[in-house]
Amino acid sequence: xxxxxxxxxxxxxxxxxxxxxxxxxxxxxxxxxxxxxxxxxxxxxxxxxxxxxxxxxxxxxxxxxxxxxxxxxxxxxxxxxxxxxxxxxxxxxxxxxxxxxxxxxxxxxxxxxxxxxxxxxxxxxxxxxxxxxxxxxxxxxxxxxxxxxxxxxxxxxxxxxxxxxxxxxxxxxxxxxxxxxxxxxxxxxxxxxxxxxxxxxxxxxxxxxxxxxxxxxxxxxxxxxxxxxxxxxxxxxxxxxxxxxxxxxxxxxxxxxxxxxxxxxxxxxxxxxxxxxxxxxxxxxxxxxxxxxxxxxxxxxxxxxxxxxxxxxxxxxxxxxxxxxxxxxxxxxxxxxxxxxxxxxxxxxxxxxxxxxxxxxxxxxxxxxxxxxxxxxxxxxxxxxxxxxxxxxxxxxxxxxxxxxxxxxxxxxxxxxxxxxxxxxxxxxxxxxx
Numbered sequence: 001x002x003x004x005x006x007x008x009x010x011x012x013x014x015x016x017x018x019x020x021x022x023x024x025x026x027x028x029x030x031x032x033x034x035x036x037x038x039x040x041x042x043x044x045x046x047x048x049x050x051x052x053x054x055x056x057x058x059x060x061x062x063x064x065x066x067x068x069x070x071x072x073x074x075x076x077x078x079x080x081x082x083x084x085x086x087x088x089x090x091x092x093x094x095x096x097x098x099x100x101x102x103x104x105x106x107x108x109x110x111x112x113x114x115x116x117x118x119x120x121x122x123x124x125x126x127x128x129x130x131x132x133x134x135x136x137x138x139x140x141x142x143x144x145x146x147x148x149x150x151x152x153x154x155x156x157x158x159x160x161x162x163x164x165x166x167x168x169x170x171x172x173x174x175x176x177x178x179x180x181x182x183x184x185x186x187x188x189x190x191x192x193x194x195x196x197x198x199x200x201x202x203x204x205x206x207x208x209x210x211x212x213x214x215x216x217x218x219x220x221x222x223x224x225x226x227x228x229x230x231x232x233x234x235x236x237x238x239x240x241x242x243x244x245x246x247x248x249x250x251x252x253x254x255x256x257x258x259x260x261x262x263x264x265x266x267x268x269x270x271x272x273x274x275x276x277x278x279x280x281x282x283x284x285x286x287x288x289x290x291x292x293x294x295x296x297x298x299x300x301x302x303x304x305x306x307x308x309x310x311x312x313x314x315x316x317x318x319x320x321x322x323x324x325x326x327x328x329x330x331x332x333x334x335x336x337x338x339x340x341x342x343x344x345x346x347x348x349x350x351x352x353x354x355x356x357x358x359x360x361x362x363x364x365x366x367x368x369x370x371x372x373x374x375x376x377x378x379x380x381x382x383x384x385x386x387x388x389x390x391x392x393x394x395x396x397x398x399x400x401x402x403x404x405x406x407x408x409x410x411x412x413x414x415x416x417x418x419x420x421x422x423x424x425x426x427x428x429x430x431x432x433x434x
Contacts, residue, residue: 026281026318026319026321026433026434027283027318028283028302028315028316028317028318029315029316030285030313030314030315031069031313031314031315032306032311032312032313033065033069033071033311033312033313033314034071034310034311035053035055035059035063035065035071035073035310035311035312036055036059036061036063036071036073037058037059037310038055038056038057038058038059038060038061038310039055039056039057039058039059039307039308039310040053040054040055040059040063040292040293040305040306040307040310040311040312041053041054041055041056041083041084041292041293041305041307042054042084042085042086042252042292042293042295042305043086043293043294043295043297043303043304043305043312044086044087044088044094044295045088045295045296045297045298046064046088046094046109047088047092047093047109048109049066049067049298050064050065050066050067050109051064051065051067051295051297051303051312052064052065052086052094052107053065053086053293053305053312054083054084054085054086054096054293055073055083055310056082056083056084056099057082059073059310060075060076060079060080060081060082060083061073061074061075061076061083062074062076062083062086062094062096062105062107062113063312064109064111065303065312067297067298067299067301067314069314071312072111074107074111074113076098076101076105076113076115077113077115078098078101078103078115080100080101081098081099081100081101081103081105082098082099082100082101083096083097083098083099083101083105084096084097084098084099084125084126084127085097085126085127085128085138085168086128087128087129087130087136088130089106089130089136089151090130090134090135090136090151091151092109093106093107093108093109093151094106094107094108094109095107095128095130095136096128097125097126097127097128097138098115098125099124099125099126099141101115102117102118102121102122102123102124102125103115103116103117103118103125104116104118104125104128104136104138104147104149106151114153116149116153116155118140118143118147118155119155120140120143120145120157122142122143123140123141123142123143123145123147124140124141124142124143125138125139125140125141125143125147126138126139126140126141126166126167126168127139127166127167127168127169127170127179127180127210128169129169129170129171129177130171131148131171131177131192132171132175132176132192133192134150134151135148135149135150135151136148136149136150136151137149137169137171137177137190138169139166139167139168139169139179140157140166141165141166141167142165143157144159144160144161144162144163144164144165144166145157145158145159145160146158146160146166146169146177146179146190146194146196148192156194158190158194158196160181160188160196161184161198163183163184164181164182164183164184164186164188165181165182165183166179166180166181166188167179167180167181167182167207167208167209168180168208168209168210168220168252169210170210170211170212170218171212172189172212172218172233173212173216173217173233174233175192176189176190176191176192177189177190177191177192178210178212178218178231179210180207180208180209180210180220181198181207182205182206182207182208182223182224184198184200185200185201185202185203185204185205185206185207186198186199186200186201186207187199187201187207187210187218187220187229187231187235187237189235197235199231199235199237201222201229201231201237201239202222202225202227202229202237202239204224204225205222205224205225205227205229205239206222206223206224206225207220207221207222207223207229208220208221208222208223208250208251208252209221209250209251209252209253209263210253211253211254211255211261212255213230213255213259213261213276214255214259214276215259215276215398216232216233217230217231217232217233218230218231218233219231219253219255219261219274220253221250221251221252221253221263222239222250223249223250223251223266224249225239225241226241226244226245226246226247226248226249226250227239227240227241227244227250228240228241228244228250228253228261228263228274228280240274240278240280242278242280243272243274243279243280243281243282244265244272244280244282245265245268245270245282247267247268248265248266248267248268248270248282249265249266249267249268250263250264250265250266250272251263251264251265251266251291251292252264252292252293252294252304253294254294254295254296254302255296256273256296256300256302256317257296257300257317257424257425258300258317258320258423258424258425259276259399259424260273260274260275260276260317260320260399261273261274261275261276262294262296262302262304262317263294264291264292264293264294264304265282265291266290266291266292266307267290268282269284269285269286269287269288269289269290269291270282270283270284270285270291271283271285271291271294271302271304273317275320275398275399275400276398276399277349277398277399277400278399279399285304285306285313286306286309288308288309289306289307289308289309289311290306290307290308290309291304291305291306291307291313292304292305292306292307293305297314299316300316300317300425301314301315301316301317302314302315302316302317318433319401319421319423319426319430319432319433320399320400320401320423320424320433321400321401321421321432321433321434322395322400322401322402322403322419322421322432322433323348323349323352323395323396323397323400323401323402323403324347324348324349324352324395324397324400325345325346325347325348325349325352325354325395325403326345326346326347327343327344327345327393327405327419328342328343328344328346329342329343329344329407329417330342330343331414331415333414334384336386336387336411336412337362337384337385337386337387337409338384338385338387338389338409338410338415339381339383339384339385340377340378340381340385341378342376342378343376343377343378343380343381343393344374344375344376344377344378345374345375345377345393345395345405346373346374346375347373347374348372348373348374348375348395349395349397349400350371350373350397351371351397351398352370352371352395352396352397353368353369353370353371353395353396353397354368354369354370354372354375354393354394354395354396355367355368355392355393355394355396356368356377356380356391356392356393356394357391357392357394358385358389358390358391358392359389359390360385360386360388360389360390360409361385361386361387361388361389362383362384362385362386362389363385363389363391364380364381364382364383367380377393385409386409387409387410387411388408388409388410389407389408389409390406390407390408391406391407391408391409392404392405392406392407393405393406401421401422401423401424401432401433402421402422403419403420403421403432404418404419404420404421404422404429405417405418405419406418406419406420406429419432420432421433
């Protein structure tokens, strides 16, 4: 009779181990702030702990917003300048482009503005970024040039093939500058010496936004192709489309604190997250609001602008789901001690590391296994474990939160079993997001 009860218990536990816990809420909580009239456009994190943004149209100002949402507007000296991109400079100031004003501007954290006119009329400066050489680098949408400006305003320009219509630029992990050319459906790279290399990606893709990822690659949006692209430092491109609603028009993109990429869907009225493994989640923010610029800010939060609604929005990214992997196990108890007769983890995501550790009487040594889709741990637990022993089987992989299978043995009862995740920044394991 005791043997029958034990067999029934083993089958029940094996089935229960396959069941996933209820997931935590995964929709971000969006907090909106209303700036003065205008068209909220692009954002960047400032050196003063605030976010800074551009406002075009009737706005024509540079805005500063504190983490709590207090907004100050600094009008531009040039009427109708149409401020576009903005970035934190190497000199502790903010630098921005004036698409219609044909200037590059600098604003101090205190709000003092200086403008630097470009020598060629109607250059249409757009994307701007701090370069690896202590200068500002920007692209000229209509002038088909890349510009380099020192913090003192000294300008050098590098010509490009006409028709590229460059939009965004960023410093890559290779200390070169990478920029988008929707007119050529290409991504281009320029060295600090001015040598340009162009990489065609996909026809009718229209790449616009670009950022450096956490995986030593560049990630970009395809406005025309409704895709997100990834390009390695040698120019190999890959596109991700699954999970993006057709007609979304992905626009701007930024890297989050958790290593994922966040982007806006200008026509889709959504912000979305893509992991470095290509998993995409979309979040509605208003069908007609036209979410546009997006940037990571203090406190691991993401900020974006609703251009049509003229709002600045802040949110904390939701937890990433746990690494793929399913646990089954079986055990016997004898005299207050527990021995695992079987323990298997299967359906493990690729490029995953499994680490098993144990604290308490009878525990085996720590063990790490990499890059296997199925792992049998039963042989690792040859000895019975004393009551109160704690076992942790941890899965760690790219684009997901570490997943933990947790056991605690007991003297007179079955061991407790939990599935938990440890998202980035969390101090303690918690229920896994779906």
